[in-house]
Amino acid sequence: MLNSYSSADKVLLAVDCIIFGFDNDGLKILLIQRDFEPEKGKWSLIGGFLKRDEVLDTAATRILNTYTGLNDIYMEQLHAYSEIDRDPVERTISVSYFALINIENHNAELIQNYHAEWFPINDAPNLIFDHNEMVQNAIKRLRYKTSVKPIGFELLPEKFTMRQLLELYEAILSKELDKRNFISKINSLGILNKLDEKDMQSSRKGSYLYTFNKEKYEEKLQNNFALNL
Amino acid sequence: MLNSYSSADKVLLAVDCIIFGFDNDGLKILLIQRDFEPEKGKWSLIGGFLKRDEVLDTAATRILNTYTGLNDIYMEQLHAYSEIDRDPVERTISVSYFALINIENHNAELIQNYHAEWFPINDAPNLIFDHNEMVQNAIKRLRYKTSVKPIGFELLPEKFTMRQLLELYEAILSKELDKRNFISKINSLGILNKLDEKDMQSSRKGSYLYTFNKEKYEEKLQNNFALNL
DNA sequence: TAATTAAGTGTAAATATCACATTAATAATT
DNA sequence: AATTATTAATGTGATATTTACACTTAATTA
Secondary structure (H helix, E strand, O other), rough: OOOOOOOOOOOEEEEEEEEEEEEOEEEHHHHHOOOOOOOOOOOOOEEEEEOOOOHHHHHHHHHHHHHHOOOOEEEEEEEEEEEOOOOOOOOEEEEEEEEEEEHHHHHHHHHHHOOEEEOOOOOOOOOOOOOOHHHHHHHHHHHHHHHHHHHHHHHHOOOEEEEHHHHHHHHHHHOOOOOHHHHHHHHHEEEEEEEEEEEEOOOOOOOEEEOOHHHHHHHOOOOOOOOOO | OOOOOOOOOEEEEEEEEEEEEEEOOEEEEEEEEOOOOOOOOOOEEEEEOOOOOOHHHHHHHHHHHHOOOOOOEEEEEOOOOOOOOOOOOOOOEEEEEEEEEHHHHHHHHHHOOOOOOEEEOOOOOOOOOOOHHHHHHHHHHHHHHHOOHHHHHHHHOOOOOHHHHHHHHHHHHHHOOOHHHHHHHHHHHHOEEEEEEEEOOOOOOOOEEEEEEEHHHHHOOOOOOOOOO
């Protein structure tokens, strides 16, 4: 019988989160030092097991919240990893999720308590199991998403400068972008509010601050635009 | 304890396959009439449970082979579905896969024996569980993939005419394409071999047959091209 | 008040996309 | 043998998009 429920094998189902953040030093991911066996002391993605009464999306949200204190964060399911011995303890299938957060917003204390730490994506430690692969795939997806939705705004503080936005996109795509062309493309989308306020940290002249305009974005969304950078 | 293996709940893991095929009548999916409860007699995707010694990709391949007799088929993992009661019998998480096959190639006898049947994507019966949603998501992915890789060739016979290729893309994207612009775009990719042979079925003049040139495609692949149709 | 620093701005050339109509090859019909 | 009918094959000019590129401005500091 091909499809009998009773004879099928049950497995553990885990969720692992690739949490991206951005600050002045570039694009980062949040990793945790495992405090339990196996691989105790090594770096890993933040993760946990799916509960009986829980949907995968909820599990991902719960895990993110546990380690960062954050709610209402953009998360997206990526891929299910199922190599037989990917987890040496027991057959475990893991579904990866990625999240984008503004590094400034998270609960630093929580992160400390869990021995979690931010690492630049190009200078992260080796990870347990298949977590390196998960991260690489997440970066690919992030790049793709960036071209299709103005997803990067999740990574910036509420008010940001054009330079910050440019550098974020450069970090995500890991290539240099032409400043003028970038600005005119972004402006042509019409999804930014230019404030009267300036940020005086970065230069003598000061640079205007912007906010992301969700309403205008929702309007635009119908004609699913692409941002070719 | 957040991460203890022992306290975690195990679940059934299923694989469901969205199998796309193409013939003169357009784009189709392969569905099966369930011969077991629950929902016996209703239409469903082709699926099965993950086995203990099996990776998800292998399970998807096995399931495809069981029902179609085909091997070496392009398949891709799509998404994990985990709603609590999506399967009324028991908590089951299902990972969807999509496959592209040339309808002419499959084993028709096998399909008959399993009460499977091809349905036009726009005229398919209502499906059990969350399978309708799976199909809709698969169509979206197929559309996207089509613009990024020349994936459609999997759906055609080895030798095909430009008209067939055009109609395939029109079916996938569900919009009319300009014949001349389509041909020149496809040609500019340089991934087709024009044969000396003509297909005389479709017209008096006859139309040249083409094959897909895998070598040239692999060459091109480096500069990951996009096909904007 | 001169020097420094990053911000802000526009245009022309190249490329890609789009809309569009006629001729060519053959088989079937007379 | 000539005519008709059918689908295949082909190119161009107009428009839109993308790219490359350099100087001026505003404010602070020496």
